[in-house]
Amino acid sequence: MEATIVDSDSRPTIMITNDDGIDAPGIRALVRVLVSTKLYNVQVCAPDSEKSAVSQSITWRHPISAKRVDIEGTTSYAVSGTPADCTSLGISGTLFPSKPDLVVSGINMGSNCGYHVVYSGTVAGAREAFFNGIPSISLSYDWVGGRSNINDYTLAAEACLPIISAMLADVKAQTFPQNCFLNIDFPTDIAKHRGYKLTKQGRCMYKLGWRRVTSDSPGGKMLSTMTMEPASSVECNTSNESELFTRQVISPPVDDEDTDYKYLREGYITVTPLAALSRAEIDCENILEAWLLGVVAPPSASAL
Known part of the structure; x- marks a missing residue:
């Protein structure tokens, strides 16, 4: 009976994962906010314990377990693998009856800007969906001890609703870019954020x-x-x-350039498009093009 209800649900499906674990306050706040809108069919497939800083690692040599978890308004599983494992399993059609329309990873405890996105399991959860052609977003809150509190996660989740709604509409209309996913960071004083800023990934760490x-x-x-x-x-x-x-x-970290970290520190909600891996800077490409020609050039006749 439950499967029939899910199958007949015309609402878009959002699958949630993270790296802080399925019991973390960030993911629970995000789920509560999404469920409360009654606009989405919400699925959760998240690690059964903290898996921070595991990057894009996957479980390869042994099975992983998935245990049903009771989270109101959702179909949820706690998984023994990494964030990338969770996303891969959740979108595979093996655990849930169909693929989601959108994958959201977070809300992470702490920012993920600059080069930190390479280490982040939160960003990896969204990137894994991107690898598989599923639109995705990673969410991180710039938690600072002594200043932040649990309620800030709810404010961050609410602040993300316009982006989620617009992204789903564009995905349905097939107008959202397919060659990127979004990495969103919320400032520490989320209640007084200065607005939304499209940024580029910096180099800070x-x-x-x-x-x-x-x-x-x-x-x-x-x-x-x-x-x-x-x-x-x-x-x-x-x-x-x-x-x-x-x-x-x-x-x-220090970053004075117009990048994600700078604008986050200034109080903006930063929205940064990411791809699978960053390309080298154009000046490197230009230098290495000439360099490679010299490396592989055949020896001249006078050198023989």
């Missing part, structure tokens, strides 16, 4: 180093979200006399 630690020394848990929340203890077994190292921040 945290400069990270390493420091040696012991099993009982304070360590820093570096989240892929780059929220830099208070440190937690390192829990490792050193009975085998292994040396232990933990990441540490050497310097925060």
